[in-house]
Amino acid sequence: MQPFAYARPETLAETVALLERHGSDVRLLAGGTDLVINLRDRKVRPTIVVDVKRVPELAPGITARGDGSLVFGATTTMTEIAAHPVVRRDLAALAEAAAVVGSVQIRNRATLAGNLCNASPAADTAPALLIHGATVVATGPTGDRRIPLDEFFVRSGVTTLVPGELVRAIEIPAPASRIASAHQRRTRRRGHDLASVTVACGVRAGGPVSIAYGSVGPRPLLRIDPSGVLADPATPDDVRAAVFESIFADASPSATSMRAGPDYRLAMLRVLGRRALETALARLTSGEGLP
Numbered sequence: 001m002q003p004f005a006y007a008r009p010e011t012l013a014e015t016v017a018l019l020e021r022h023g024s025d026v027r028l029l030a031g032g033t034d035l036v037i038n039l040r041d042r043k044v045r046p047t048i049v050v051d052v053k054r055v056p057e058l059a060p061g062i063t064a065r066g067d068g069s070l071v072f073g074a075t076t077t078m079t080e081i082a083a084h085p086v087v088r089r090d091l092a093a094l095a096e097a098a099a100v101v102g103s104v105q106i107r108n109r110a111t112l113a114g115n116l117c118n119a120s121p122a123a124d125t126a127p128a129l130l131i132h133g134a135t136v137v138a139t140g141p142t143g144d145r146r147i148p149l150d151e152f153f154v155r156s157g158v159t160t161l162v163p164g165e166l167v168r169a170i171e172i173p174a175p176a177s178r179i180a181s182a183h184q185r186r187t188r189r190r191g192h193d194l195a196s197v198t199v200a201c202g203v204r205a206g207g208p209v210s211i212a213y214g215s216v217g218p219r220p221l222l223r224i225d226p227s228g229v230l231a232d233p234a235t236p237d238d239v240r241a242a243v244f245e246s247i248f249a250d251a252s253p254s255a256t257s258m259r260a261g262p263d264y265r266l267a268m269l270r271v272l273g274r275r276a277l278e279t280a281l282a283r284l285t286s287g288e289g290l291p
C-alpha cells in the first residue's frame with residue numbers, strides 16, 4: 001500500500017473543499033470495503049484519503065418523507081437497509097439485494113453510496129434501485145445536483161460524478177401506484193463473491209414491468225416493458241420469451257471474466273429474470289413485501 005495522508009472532516013463544506021483542493025489525488029472512504037482492497041492492490045494511489053463517516057450531512061439513516069418518497073443517507077449500511085421495515089415492505093428487491101452483499105461483517109460496513117460510487121457492474125443494489133427509479137443526490141462546490149441513477153453509471157469504476165462532487169444521499173420517489181419487486185442473483189458456489197448475474201424486477205398493477213440487470217456488461221442496465229405482456233398470466237410462452245429477449249438484448253458479458261463464461265451468464269440472466277418476475281408478480285397479488 002502506498003502511503004497517503006488521512007483527513008476526517010466534520011462538515012460537508014469541509015469535505016467538498018478537500019475534494020476541490022486535491023482533485024484526482026483524493027479518494028473518499030466510507031465503509032472502506034472496496035477502497036481498502038483497491039489501496040492494498042495499488043489499483044488506486046491517492047495522496048489523501050478523506051473519511052466521511054463523521055460528516056453529519058452524509059449520516060446513515062432512512063427517512064420516509066410526507067410525500068411517500070424515501071431518502072437514504074450516503075453512509076447508510078446494507079445491514080440497516082436489509083432490516084428496515086419500510087424498505088422490506090415497499091422496496092423488497094432492495095432489502096433482498098442488501099441482505100446478500102458479502103457477509104455480516106461486510107454488510108455492517110458497506111454503504112449504499114459506496115456500492116454505487118464504486119460502480120462495479122456487479123453492484124447488487126444497483127438493479128433494485130434502478131427499477132424503483134432512484135436518484136443520486138450529488139453535492140459539489142456549486143451545490144446539489146440530482147442524477148437519475150440510470151444516468152449515473154458509465155463503466156466499471158466510472159460514474160458521471162464530476163471532480164469536486166460526492167454523493168450526499170439517494171432518493172426513491174413515491175410511486176404513482178405500488179411497485180412489487182424482487183431481486184435474484186447467482187454467485188460462484190463458495191465464498192462471499194460478487195454476482196455473476198444480478199437481476200431485479202418491478203411490477204405495477206396494470207402490467208408495466210421494469211427489469212434491471214448487472215454483471216453482464218460494463219454497467220447495470222434498466223429496461224422497461226410497458227406492454228403488460230410479461231405481467232399477464234394469459235400471455236403465451238413464445239410471446240413472453242420474445243419480450244424477454246428484447247429486454248436482455250444489450251447484455252454483453254465479458255469473455256475473460258474469472259467468475260463465469262458469457263454463455264452461462266446469459267443463460268442465468270434469463271432464468272433469474274423469470275424468477276424475479278414470478279416473485280414480483282406473486283408479491284403484487286398478495287399485496288405484501290418481505291415479512
Ligand SMILES: Cc1cc2nc3c(=O)[nH]c(=O)nc-3n(C[C@H](O)[C@H](O)[C@H](O)COP(=O)(O)OP(=O)(O)OC[C@H]3O[C@@H](n4cnc5c(N)ncnc54)[C@H](O)[C@@H]3O)c2cc1C
Nearest residue numbers: 028030031032033034035101102110111114115117124167
Ligand atoms: C468480501 C467482500 C464481499 C463483497 N460482496 C459484495 C456483494 O455480494 N455485492 C456487492 O454489490 N458488493 C460486494 N462487495 C463490495 C462492497 O462491499 C460494496 O460495494 C460496498 O457497498 C461498498 O461500500 P463502502 O462503504 O465499503 O465503500 P468504500 O470502499 O468506502 O468506497 C467505495 C468507492 O466509492 C467512493 N465513495 C464512497 N462513498 C462515496 C460518496 N458518498 N460519494 C462519492 N464517492 C464515494 C470511494 O471513494 C470508493 O472509490 C464485497 C466486498 C468485499 C470485500
